[in-house]
Amino acid sequence: xxxxxxxQEIFVVLKQFIGEVIGQEFADELDIRPESSFTKDLExxxxxxVAFSEKVKKRFGAEINFTGxxxxxxxxxxxxxxxxxxxxxxxxxxxxx
Amino acid sequence: MAKFxxxxxxxxxxxxPTLSVGAALLGRGHSVRWVGFQELPAGRxxxxxxxxxxxLDKEELDHVLKRQDDGPxxxxxxxxxxxxxxxxxxxxxxxxxxxPGIVEQYKPDLIVSDCISFAGGLCAHISxxxxxTTTPVPPDVMGSAMDMPKIREWQxxxxxxxxxxxxxxxxxxxxxxxxxxxxxxSREFAGIEQPSPELQFVGPVLGRPGEGAFDWERLERSVGxxxxxxxxxxxxxxRRAYFQKMVEAFGGSPVTVVAATDPSILSSWPDNFxxxxxxxxxxxxxxxxxxxxxxxxxxxxxSILNGLPILITPIAYDHxxxxxLVERSGCGxxxxxxxxxxxxxxxxxxxxxxxxxxxxxxxxxxSGFLRAGGASRAADLLEAVTATTKIGx
Numbered sequence: 001x002x003x004x005x006x007x008q009e010i011f012v013v014l015k016q017f018i019g020e021v022i023g024q025e026f027a028d029e030l031d032i033r034p035e036s037s038f039t040k041d042l043e044x045x046x047x048x049x050v051a052f053s054e055k056v057k058k059r060f061g062a063e064i065n066f067t068g069x070x071x072x073x074x075x076x077x078x079x080x081x082x083x084x085x086x087x088x089x090x091x092x093x094x095x096x097x
Numbered sequence: 098m099a100k101f102x103x104x105x106x107x108x109x110x111x112x113x114p115t116l117s118v119g120a121a122l123l124g125r126g127h128s129v130r131w132v133g134f135q136e137l138p139a140g141r142x143x144x145x146x147x148x149x150x151x152x153l154d155k156e157e158l159d160h161v162l163k164r165q166d167d168g169p170x171x172x173x174x175x176x177x178x179x180x181x182x183x184x185x186x187x188x189x190x191x192x193x194x195x196x197p198g199i200v201e202q203y204k205p206d207l208i209v210s211d212c213i214s215f216a217g218g219l220c221a222h223i224s225x226x227x228x229x230t231t232t233p234v235p236p237d238v239m240g241s242a243m244d245m246p247k248i249r250e251w252q253x254x255x256x257x258x259x260x261x262x263x264x265x266x267x268x269x270x271x272x273x274x275x276x277x278x279x280x281x282x283s284r285e286f287a288g289i290e291q292p293s294p295e296l297q298f299v300g301p302v303l304g305r306p307g308e309g310a311f312d313w314e315r316l317e318r319s320v321g322x323x324x325x326x327x328x329x330x331x332x333x334x335x336r337r338a339y340f341q342k343m344v345e346a347f348g349g350s351p352v353t354v355v356a357a358t359d360p361s362i363l364s365s366w367p368d369n370f371x372x373x374x375x376x377x378x379x380x381x382x383x384x385x386x387x388x389x390x391x392x393x394x395x396x397x398x399x400s401i402l403n404g405l406p407i408l409i410t411p412i413a414y415d416h417x418x419x420x421x422l423v424e425r426s427g428c429g430x431x432x433x434x435x436x437x438x439x440x441x442x443x444x445x446x447x448x449x450x451x452x453x454x455x456x457x458x459x460x461x462x463x464s465g466f467l468r469a470g471g472a473s474r475a476a477d478l479l480e481a482v483t484a485t486t487k488i489g490x
Contacts, residue, residue, distance in 0.1 A: 026436055039172020043435050045417060046173055074247040078174040 005094075007034075010060075010087045017055040021048050034084040056086070064093045099483040100128045102205035103231075104196065104217030106188055107134035107162060110329070110395050111211045111233050114281045114472075117302040118209075118231075119146055121476035132199055134158055134188070140308075151195020161187055166334045168413035169434070176413050177248070181255055185213050189272075192216035193263060200224050206483045215256075215272040219263050222271040227486045229479060230278040234394045234415050235287035235422060236296070277482060279475050282398070283465040286426055297478055300469030301398035309377040316371060319353035322386040322450050325405075327357040327378065329393035335412065337362045339434070343389070344370070346442040355381055379403075387449045389442075391434065392416030392423075401428060401462050406455035408445050410434045427458030 011034055019027035022044060030042060038044045044052065053066040069089060073081070101122055105112045112133065119129045120143035131148045135158075142148050164183050168176050196216050200208070205226060210217020212232040221228030256270045265271060277295050280287065284298040292298070316323070326343050328336060340358055347354050348367035360372040379399050382388065388400040389408045397419055400407045407429030411420040420431035430445045432438075449455050470477075 023436055023438075025438075037172075039174055040170075043172065045433065045435075047417075071245045072247065073245065075174055075178055075251050078245075078248070079172065079178065 007087050007091065010090055011083065013059060014056070014083055014086060017052055017059075018042060018044075020055065021051045032083070034087065035082050037080060037082050039079060039081070056090070060090050060094070064090060098126055098128065099206040099480070100203065101130070101479060101483075102200065102203060102208050102217075103129070103131045104192070104208060104210040104214045104220075105131055105133045106211055106214050107158065108213075110393055111213065112137070113395060114233050114302045115209065115211065115231055116141060116143060117472040118279075118475040118479070119143055121472040122479065125476065125480070127480075130199075130203055130205070132192070132196055134191070149199055151192070151199060153191055153195070157187065157191060169335050171413065173417075174248075180213075180414065181252060185215060186255065186259055188213075189215040189219070189259060190262075193219065196220050197223065200226065206486070207479060209479065210274070212273060212278070215259065218272040218274065219260065219265060221274075222265055222267075223263065227276065227482060228274045229276065229482055230274040232278055232280045234419065235282050236278075236280060236289070277478065279478060281475075282394075283462070283469045285465045286401075286422060286462050288422055288425060297475075298469050299475045299478070300466040300471050301394075301402065302472040302475065309375055311373065311377055311381060312371060316353070316355070316381075316384055319369070319371070321351040321353055321369075323353045323355065323384060324387050324389060324446060325355045325357070325378075325382060325385040325400075326389045327376075327393075327396050328391055329396060335434075339391075339410075342437055342439065342442065346439045347446070350443075352446075355385070387446055389446070392419040394419060397423065398466070401459055401466060404456060404460045404463050406430075406449040406459055408432065408442070408449060410437055426462050428455055428462050429459075430455075 015032050018032060032042065036042055038049060056066050057064055103115045103119060105115055115131065119131065122129050123143050123145045129146045131146065133148060133150060134153060136150055137148055161184055164179060168179060171179060192214065193216050197220055200220050208217050208221040208226050208228045210221065210228055210230055212230050218228055256272055260271060275295055277297060280296055280298050281301050282298060283300050284292055287298065324347065328339055336358055340356055340362060343354065343356065344363065344367060349369065352369065354370045355376065356370055356372045357376045357378065358372060359374040360366065366372050382399050382403040382405060385403070385405055387408065388396065388405050389410065390396040392409045392411045397407060407423050409420040409423050409429055409431045410433070411417045411431060412434040423429040424431050430449060432441050432445060
């Protein structure tokens with residue numbers, strides 16, 4: 001997609017993707033915020049994170065190398081990864097276009 | 098006659114297969130000792146064997162064991178960190194206080210060290226004694242995280258630092274044997290096409306004990322398909338929630354559930370649930386039609402050895418890897434514990450009972466397990482190592 005979107009708009013889309021990946025009834029039980037961490041707060045496993053990243057790619061463009069970005073992380077970065085980190089990553093990728 | 102020293106961690110799933118292999122070695126007239134963190138329950142040690150617990154800081158050990166209960170509430174990456182930094186490394190340091198003295202005094206011909214008992218590998222290297230690794234679960238327990246370069250770097254760095262701490266300055270990890278690694282599953286089930294040469298797949302050797310009392314009469318009287326549910330010996334904190342889900346899914350339905358758990362976790366149980374803390378698992382399984390478990394390897398092996406389809410509900414640690422192997426082999430289905438819906442549980446069990454393909458696949462994996470040779474093949478392999486090293490090959 002070409003239009004530049006705001007952080008809030010990205011957040012809404014990501015939140016929807018999380019619901020699609022983990023099941024809406026499980027997502028409804030979680031308090032999903034930009035500062036939510038993927039593994040601890042959202043309890044997402046690697047299969048779910050991969051499914052989620054596929055959706056991100058489809059929506060925000062194939063040039064967003066989400067899995068490449070993830071695979072460069074160290075263990076503490078991975079543990080601490082939040083929705084907000086992904087919002088910033090998407091914004092950065094879009095501003096480079 | 099040779100002397101074998103097994104080094105084991107404080108986890109029953111890792112100790113159990115070494116007891117069978119040790120029993121086979123004792124039966125052939127060898128001397129066998131184990132070094133572990135806690136005495137074994139009475140009657141578990143094979144006759145003639147000796148189990149040694151070195152001086153340990155009990156408080157520190159309790160802390161490590163208690164931390165294992167946090168696994169289910171942590172994410173995958175945090176579990177990796179918990180496993181390495183808060184389990185394997187501290188256990189190794191604790192063991193290194195007593196193990197070198199035991200090795201020096203016993204002078205084993207071979208150290209047989211469990212894959213997460215790094216101390217066995219370190220001691221073998223320091224003392225120049227040959228070492229073999231035992232691995233109770235299919236290798237690749239670290240799963241996809243190993244594909245991430247920085248995580249692999251962190252793991253390697255941690256191991257090298259540990260080795261240097263004990264004066265080992267070689268540039269390769271010595272915690273595992275590069276001579277031989279005996280894996281207690283089949284190559285086919287582990288899904289490894291081209292195993293590296295040190296891997297020897299001997300199949301599962303023994304699951305949970307088959308002894309102990311059980312209300313067999315009640316089981317005989319019960320009607321409908323029989324479902325065995327077990328969470329293994331760890332995972333205390335989530336027991337109540339887990340079995341509550343099972344009650345919601347199967348309470349009052351025309352099946353019989355044997356739940357291997359302390360009954361006091363729930364105030365009441367439906368009439369079609371037989372609940373007991375320590376069941377003679379391998380014997381009970383002979384009467385079952387389907388097994389539900391979290392993916393502990395002993396229970397998965399017992400299920401397959403009884404040709405039973407499995408519903409696996411992975412929670413943490415290597416459960417996800419095991420679940421993927423069960424699904425890929427066709428002998429079961431997997432529902433992640435955190436996303437376990439009552440209707441999905443019912444649907445999965447219905448499929449496992451009705452569709453014959455699952456049972457057939459379980460039978461097929463079973464024959465592969467039996468072909469792998471078990472404890473006696475493992476004993477052959479260990480004997481062969483001592484034979485070659487004694488004459489200096």
